[in-house]
Amino acid sequence: MMHGAIENILQGVGNTPIVRLNRVTQGLAAEIYVKLEYLNPGGSHKDRLAWNLVRRAEENGLKPGGTIIEATSGNTGASLALIATVRGYKCIFVMPDKMSQEKISYLRAFGAKVVVCPTAVEAEDPRSYYQVAKRLANETPNSFYANQYHNPANPEAHYLSTGPEIWRQTNGDFDIFMAGMGTGGTLSGAGKFLREKMPNLRIVGVDPVGSLYYDFVKTGRVTKPFSYKVEGIGEDFFPTTMDLKILDDIVRVDDRECFLMTRDLTRLEGLFAGGSGGAAVAGAIKYARERNKKEKILVFLADGGIKYLSKIFNDDWMRENGFLEESPGLGTVRDVMATHKRKLVTAAPKSTVREVIDTLKREGISQLPLIEGGRLAGIVAEVDLLRHLVTGLKTLDSPVGELAEDDYATVTPDTKIELLQGVLADAKSAIVMEKDDVVGIVTKIDLIDFLARGGEAPRSSARPNV
Incomplete structure (x- = not known):
């Protein structure tokens, strides 16, 4: 074994850097730092989750040659595909149709089968990507349904990996931890570990307009979800992997805020993050402006921009969807x-x-x-x-x-x-x-x-x- 080399790509998961934001945060009393999870081998923080899911499945009898099945917005699928290649598994991934073509092509590049389902249906609808994934898991012999929305190995991955890593890197030198709200693994797992080390830490979720989380946290009621464009965060149901009790607060952002901040992170900070990262930073800036305190905020950038070239970084797509230029519109x-x-x-x-x-x-x-x-x-x-x-x-x-x-x-x-x-x-x-x-x-x-x-x-x- 060559000195300095690693055994395989899976050993490269983790140890992503933390970087201070400088230009997009001008005028804020707070300092904002971002953890670049898109520098993981699979391009997102889901590498941590996927590796833990597969390890637990192997402990429970999953053997090489089996099939991994998952409902995914793309990132979990990408990470599972990477791990499946190294460990000798086949993959079937089910995705909603709002996801970028780059994500679909990425999964197919690893030899995975991709099934695309309609986005604008209820979670319990048999056509939804959640239900289709369940059906395929029942129909496919020798298969493992990763089930990231309800698998306790999801938050466990971040409790065992992300949380300790952040603690080692920072020695607890920050006041607020913020991340986008999807399956809840990051906030629930890393948040739990960090809260144990830092009892006064504020944990804040960022949710897109249209998702269920914000209204439920703020009002205690389950309101009507509706569609939105940003990928990888927000839900129209409540995953059991999301522990809402860990939250001290929640911030809501709309698609335009998410996408413009994503572009600003690339052009002003040199950080090629994805839309959920733009959402998290937009939420952090909004939260910092509201609090107007000298404090340090650590924000989780879940994935990278390479999967969004045809959307967020495409001027035509941004214009067609009304995100690029501010127009008078119809009002507010x-x-x-x-x-x-x-x-x-x-x-x-x-x-x-x-x-x-x-x-x-x-x-x-x-x-x-x-x-x-x-x-x-x-x-x-x-x-x-x-x-x-x-x-x-x-x-x-x-x-x-x-x-x-x-x-x-x-x-x-x-x-x-x-x-x-x-x-x-x-x-x-x-x-x-x-x-x-x-x-x-x-x-x-x-x-x-x-x-x-x-x-x-x-x-x-x-x-x-x-």
Whole structure:
């Protein structure tokens, strides 16, 4: 064995560098550092997860010649394909159709079979990539379903590898650990290890608009997910590998913020990261600006930009999807709210159905949010009240909280109309939140009325209530 060489490529996993950001963070009180996980052999942090998954599977009887099957956004598949090549396995990967062609081609380069499924279906739909992967695992003899969303070997990999590595590299010299929220392995595993070493460490997740996590953490309710473009983070269901209790806070970013920051990291910092890394840094900058404290933030850059050349780094694709140039557009949620100028009306879950009906009639509204202890506890609409009263399931004296619905999504006053339209296509209404406070509610008819007026609103006097 040559001096300085390693036995095989798998021994090259880990020991990725941590780099300070300098130009994209100008004007911030905080210092932001990034861990370059895209420098792993397979191009992402999923090398750590995949190697641990396969090791555990081998301990449980997986033999060379078997087939590894997984539902993946591409990165886990790439890492499993690398390991399968070295260890002697075949691979079948199931991916949603929003993933880049580079990811699909990468997997096929390793000899893997790739099955592409529709993105815009529910997680439990038999056509979803989760369900198709399960079916293939049941149908394929001598196969191993990696199941990263529910396999405890996922967070274990980061508890055993990522967390200790960060601790060795930094000696705990940082205040906040931030990462994008996908399967939850990184935050749950590395976060758990680091929290044991650093009890005062703040752990913050970054979630894309459209994912379930942000609304659930902020409101405790499961709202309507909707589609988004950034790959590798966000979910439309709750993986058991995600321990939300580890979080101290959560930040939300939209596709445009993710992609523009991804490009800035390359052009201003020389860091060729992928979209989820751009999301994590955009979230970290937003969080640092909000806190305005002298502290050190460590951000996880999960994968690299080479897999996104046809999308994020393609000007035509960025333009076609409205991400490249800032355009006047149709306005924002704040503009819609400004056309109504009526106060926000809420109720407590313990209020009776009778009291809420009186409120709806008096205020001339059709639905209202339920607030308990300063947190959103759901929404109730006149159609829900009618259904329960007609069926006799509830009476006028029943607590209205028992009728609360989750058919809503949350937005901010600065959410663009184009995104609001997508939200309201999937949800009955949009709850407007500023930080952790509910400041308004926007319905389909509110948006229709705004657009019917030609998108005109007294923007200089915009108010946060509808």
